[in-house]
Amino acid sequence: MSTADRRRKITEKLTEKGGPLKGGDLAVQFGVSRQVIVQDMAVLRAEGLQVVATPRGYMLLSPLRPEGIVKTVVTRHGDYKSMEEELRIMVNNGARVLNVIVEHPVYGEITGNLMISTPEDVSRFMDNITGSEGEPLSSLTGGVHLHTLEVRDEASWKKILRALKEKNYLPDEK
The missing domain is CATH 3.30.1340.20 (3H domain)
Structure with a gap:
């Protein structure tokens, strides 16, 4: 799988999951090191994806609830x-x-x-x-x-x- 394909798949997973995804789990799933996932996340952020690292894993920032x-x-x-x-x-x-x-x-x-x-x-x-x-x-x-x-x-x-x-x-x- 190419780097671009992996990053596209990571973006899809973050969008579908709606909750946190652990970097280690993504590394195992894609057959790469945890450091590669960290680099992928940095590139995705630089491209404008609103992904944050939390203690529970990576997740997309969700828009505020309308009443929030x-x-x-x-x-x-x-x-x-x-x-x-x-x-x-x-x-x-x-x-x-x-x-x-x-x-x-x-x-x-x-x-x-x-x-x-x-x-x-x-x-x-x-x-x-x-x-x-x-x-x-x-x-x-x-x-x-x-x-x-x-x-x-x-x-x-x-x-x-x-x-x-x-x-x-x-x-x-x-």
């Missing part, structure tokens, strides 16, 4: 338990956590795509991060980070903010 709005919140937590609680507050109140962003003093803004929208997604994410040798991006910034959320409406957004404030996940406003 996008909001950004600055939060702070210090350990895995509070990280999980913060994410659960968001998804249990109807949010889709699109990403996490930190401001690094050398590299500038660093974004990690999350695409977490269910309690099961939170559990998988927490299993992945606690079972790996990696650290959360917020560890680079003393726990302070941003999340971009997709929410149904302003009422959901306000409910999320109240719950985060109640648990002291919002930095002090000075």
Whole structure:
């Protein structure tokens, strides 16, 4: 199979699946290395395909739900338990956590795509991060980070903010 054919097939699979596809699974399916799949994804992005790498695999960005709005919140937590609680507050109140962003003093803004929208997604994410040798991006910034959320409406957004404030996940406003 040619490189162009493989990339076309990958695009088809991403479109059909609608959910994440693991790079390792794609590598096995196409008989190439994981690094080849990483390169394919980079080329597909450069060609305009809205594909993102998430902790669960590659997926296409979906357009916002017609009733959805996008909001950004600055939060702070210090350990895995509070990280999980913060994410659960968001998804249990109807949010889709699109990403996490930190401001690094050398590299500038660093974004990690999350695409977490269910309690099961939170559990998988927490299993992945606690079972790996990696650290959360917020560890680079003393726990302070941003999340971009997709929410149904302003009422959901306000409910999320109240719950985060109640648990002291919002930095002090000075």
